Amino acid sequence: xxxxxxxxxxxVIGIYLVGLIAWAVYLSKGQEDxxxxxxxxxxxxxxxxxxxIMATQCSTNSILxxxxxxxxxxxxxxxxxxYELALPLAMILLMLVVMPVFRHFRLVSxxxxxxxxxxxxxxxLLSGLFLFIRAFATAVTVYSIAIVxxxxxxxxxxxxxxxxxxxxxxxxVFGGMRGVVYSDILQMAILVAVLALLFWLLTxxxxxxxxxxxxxxxxxxxxxxxxxxxxxxxxxxxFWPMLIGGFFLxxxxxxxxxxxxQRELSTRDIDATNQALLxxxxxxxxxxxxxxxxxxxxxxxxxxxxxxxxxxxxxxxGSPQYNLAVPLYMVNSxxxxxxxxxxxxxxxAAMSSLDSVLNSLSATTMExxxxxxxxxxxxxxxxxxxxxxxxxxxxxxxLSMAFFVGDIAPTVLEAINKIGSLANGSILAxxxxxxxxxxxxxWGVCLGLIAGIVVNALCWQFLPALSWLWxxxxxxxxxALVASSSLLVPSDSTKIVHLATAARVLREQARYNWxxxxxxxxxxxxxxxxxxxxx
Numbered sequence: 344x345x346x347x348x349x350x351x352x353x354x355v356i357g358i359y360l361v362g363l364i365a366w367a368v369y370l371s372k373g374q375e376d377x378x379x380x381x382x383x384x385x386x387x388x389x390x391x392x393x394x395x396i397m398a399t400q401c402s403t404n405s406i407l408x409x410x411x412x413x414x415x416x417x418x419x420x421x422x423x424x425x426y427e428l429a430l431p432l433a434m435i436l437l438m439l440v441v442m443p444v445f446r447h448f449r450l451v452s453x454x455x456x457x458x459x460x461x462x463x464x465x466x467x468l469l470s471g472l473f474l475f476i477r478a479f480a481t482a483v484t485v486y487s488i489a490i491v492x493x494x495x496x497x498x499x500x501x502x503x504x505x506x507x508x509x510x511x512x513x514x515x516v517f518g519g520m521r522g523v524v525y526s527d528i529l530q531m532a533i534l535v536a537v538l539a540l541l542f543w544l545l546t547x548x549x550x551x552x553x554x555x556x557x558x559x560x561x562x563x564x565x566x567x568x569x570x571x572x573x574x575x576x577x578x579x580x581x582f583w584p585m586l587i588g589g590f591f592l593x594x595x596x597x598x599x600x601x602x603x604x605q606r607e608l609s610t611r612d613i614d615a616t617n618q619a620l621l622x623x624x625x626x627x628x629x630x631x632x633x634x635x636x637x638x639x640x641x642x643x644x645x646x647x648x649x650x651x652x653x654x655x656x657x658x659x660x661g662s663p664q665y666n667l668a669v670p671l672y673m674v675n676s677x678x679x680x681x682x683x684x685x686x687x688x689x690x691x692a693a694m695s696s697l698d699s700v701l702n703s704l705s706a707t708t709m710e711x712x713x714x715x716x717x718x719x720x721x722x723x724x725x726x727x728x729x730x731x732x733x734x735x736x737x738x739x740x741x742l743s744m745a746f747f748v749g750d751i752a753p754t755v756l757e758a759i760n761k762i763g764s765l766a767n768g769s770i771l772a773x774x775x776x777x778x779x780x781x782x783x784x785x786w787g788v789c790l791g792l793i794a795g796i797v798v799n800a801l802c803w804q805f806l807p808a809l810s811w812l813w814x815x816x817x818x819x820x821x822x823a824l825v826a827s828s829s830l831l832v833p834s835d836s837t838k839i840v841h842l843a844t845a846a847r848v849l850r851e852q853a854r855y856n857w858x859x860x861x862x863x864x865x866x867x868x869x870x871x872x873x874x875x876x877x878x
Contacts, residue, residue, distance in 0.1 A: 348495060348674075348682065355683030359690065360510050363526060367517040370525070377714075377726040381451055381706040382609040383520040389618035391524050392606050396623055398527035398695035399602070401534060401630055406692045407487050409631070411665040413563065413638025414645065420563030421635060421878065422580040427628045428871055429589030431864035433597065434624035438617045438857050441598045444778060446613045452710035453604040460777040461785030463715075468789055469773060470711040472766060473601055474704060478737065480762045481700045482744035488693040489745060491670045494656060495686065504745050507693060512738030515698040516731045520609055523698045530691030537688035538633050541669070544676060545640025549647075558643045566875045573810030581810065588764070588812030591819055595767035597623075599774050602703040614854050624864045628871055641668050701741070705734040764811050765803065768818030769795030775819075776826050787829025788822070795822035 412419040448456055454473070458466035485504060492503035514522065549555035556564070571578035597603050597620070610616045645651045645668070655663035655671060673685040709730055714721070721729060772795065773788045795818035802809050802817070 349679030351680040352683030352686065355680060356686055356690070359687045363514050363694070364510065364517075366526060367514045367522045370517070370519065370522045377451070377706075377709060377721075377730050380519040380727055380730045381605065381702065381709075383524065385609055386611055387521075387524055387606075387609045387615075389610060389615040389622065391528060392610050392615070393619040393622035393626070394531050395524040395527035395606055395695075395699070396597075396603060396619065397627055397630060398531040398534070398691075399699050400627065401531070401634070401692060401695070405631075405634060406534070406538075406689060407491070407666040407669060409634045410638030410641050410669050413635050414642035414668065415665040418578070418580055421566040421639070422568055422585075423635060424566050424628075424632065424875055424878075425568070425580070425582055425585040426589045427631050428868060428875075429586050430593050430627055431624040431868045431871070433590050433593035434620045435861040435864050436594060437598045438620050438861055440778065441774070442607060442616050442620070443613055445604065445608060446616060450608055451605075452707050453599065453601050453608075454707065454711050457773065457777065457785075461788060465773070465785040465789055466711060468792065469770060470707050472770065472792075473707060476762060476766055477600070477602060477700055477704060478741050479744060481697060481704075481741045482747070483762070484693060484696050484700075485742055485745035487666060488689060490656075490664065491667060491689055494667055494670060495674055500746075504742055507690075507697075508738060508742040511694050511697045512701065512735060512742075514694070515701045515738070516734050519730075520606070520702060523702055524606065524609070526698070527695045530695045533684070533691050534688045534695075535630070535633070537673075537685050538637055540677075540681075541673065541685075542633065542637050542640060545637065545644055545672075549640065549643045555640060555643050558646065559639055560642075563639075563642060564878075566878045573813060575806065575808045577808045579810040579812065584810040584812035588810070588815045591768050591771060591815035592760070592764060592812075595771035595815070596763065599767075599770050600703075601707050602700050605703050605706055606699065617855075617857050617860075621860060621864065625867055628867075637669065641672060644672065697741075701734055701737050704737040704741075705730055708733050708737070761803075761811050764814040764818075765799050766796050766818065768815040768820075769799075769822040771815075772819045772822035772826065776823055782830055783826050784829040787826040790828075791822035791824070791826035794825045795819070 409423060412423055413421060445453065445456060448459065450456060452470065454466045454470040457469055485507060488507055489500055489503040492498070492506060493500045496503070498506070514526075546552050546555055549558060568578070568581045569583075571581035573579055573581045573584035597607075607616050607619060610619060651668075651671070652663050654675075655665070655667050670686075670689060674682055677685055709726075713729065713733070769792045773792055776783050776788055776791075798821045799814040799818050802814060803811070
């Protein structure tokens with residue numbers, strides 16, 4: 344049974360939510376135009392942006408999904424840590440090639456680059472695809488936290504969605520990018536503190552870290568799986584699909600997804616952008632390891648307390664909703680007031696993802712559709728209020744979609760990654776082909792994009808034994824191959840942009856030698872691989 348919340352818990356939650364709104368309203372006073380609203384005036388530092396990006400990654404999907412995957416998923420355990428090996432390698436290509444080009448064009452929407460490289464149709468297609476996929480993934484985030492609110496308060500799923508949405512949308516409408524970044528720093532601090540507290544309590548309850556590890560089933564202790572390949576053998580989370588598929592997914596997410604690139608472009612210069620990427624490449628693994636170890640503790644706790652799983656609400660198919668294991672433990676184990684802080688951490692995890700995504704959905708809509716096709720330019724005052732109105736609209740859309748995403752995958756963590764893997768590889772190919780080839784045309788990459796997504800959708804439908812992690816490189820390969828067919832057709836409309844020159848100029852202007860600094864990420868990859876081998 345879930346205990347009723349103490350009045351101290353409600354007080355902590357109330358202070359946090361009201362404080363966020365007040366902070367957002369305060370920050371709104373410094374906004375003068377849409378570039379200020381969406382990019383923070385391009386004046387943000389590397390550390391705030393890096394922490395903000397990690398806060399978005401450490402969302403409710405991670406806090407709920409990763410422990411559930413480690414503790415209860417049939418194919419789970421610590422295998423999820425393999426996924427993080429790809430991140431440092433992906434950061435290298437982004438630092439050396441991709442971000443210098445994007446900084447050169449001073450983009451607000453990353454899809455502006457596609458019009459300059461290809462044509463308007465390519466820009467609109469990719470922008471529209473981002474809006475659909477990211478809104479759908481955001482609905483999963485809303486769903487995951489709403490079921491927690493419902494579990495704890497008993498107010499029902501419908502009202503839980505509205506409660507979360509009202510505060511998040513109102514906060515995001517006023518705060519803009521500065522509000523997103525600076526609030527994420529506070530939210531990350533709360534989140535890490537609560538995760539560390541939960542890990543300490545679970546470890547103490549199990550009799551110490553060594554005792555907890557010994558009680559974890561041997562099959563869940565495995566962190567590397569070289570025995571399988573995921574190419575039809577039914578093993579989704581083997582080493583090679585997680586490393587190779589993860590590499591393509593992270594390249595697409597950090598380099599082509601507006602929700603991430605927008606913050607990377609809000610820094611002062613290319614050095615600050617690359618520093619933020621470097622920090623993410625180095626610091627994300629310890630964070631993921633922390634919430635995976637919480638999953639280890641939850642698995643042991645559930646084994647030692649048989650009534651724990653029976654207290655979880657039943658899923659549609661009759662099995663427990665494992666995604667609720669962490670909040671259930673938290674509510675029943677922490678003292679009054681601290682429970683409220685723990686729930687604030689879950690709110691923080693959700694809001695740190697929702698605020699940035701809603702801001703990026705709004706930015707993409709404004710830049711690629713409204714401003715692009717408006718006959719008369721907005722005044723600065725009109726830009727701010729139009730941007731806030733579009734942010735509100737996307738809040739309503741994503742909240743509405745949350746009622747239809749509950750049964751995509753066994754855990755919310757898998758659901759969010761499946762959605763991304765369906766199209767990320769193909770989207771990445773459109774950008775990479777544009778960066779490295781001057782002859783491939785817009786109609787070629789658009790046709791390739793559609794072909795890549797269709798092939799992955801067919802794999803989802805008819806090849807369930809194929810690891811969905813392979814969809815990322817598969818979509819990339821199909822898109823690049825089909826796009827290359829445009830080389831056979833002469834076209835005078837191909838836009839030739841001297842991207843290599845732009846990247847070289849920015850690298851020369853940078854204060855640091857990023858070729859040498861990227862070796863830190865190579866070394867970190869080796870260290871992490873050795874750590875997982877030892878584990």
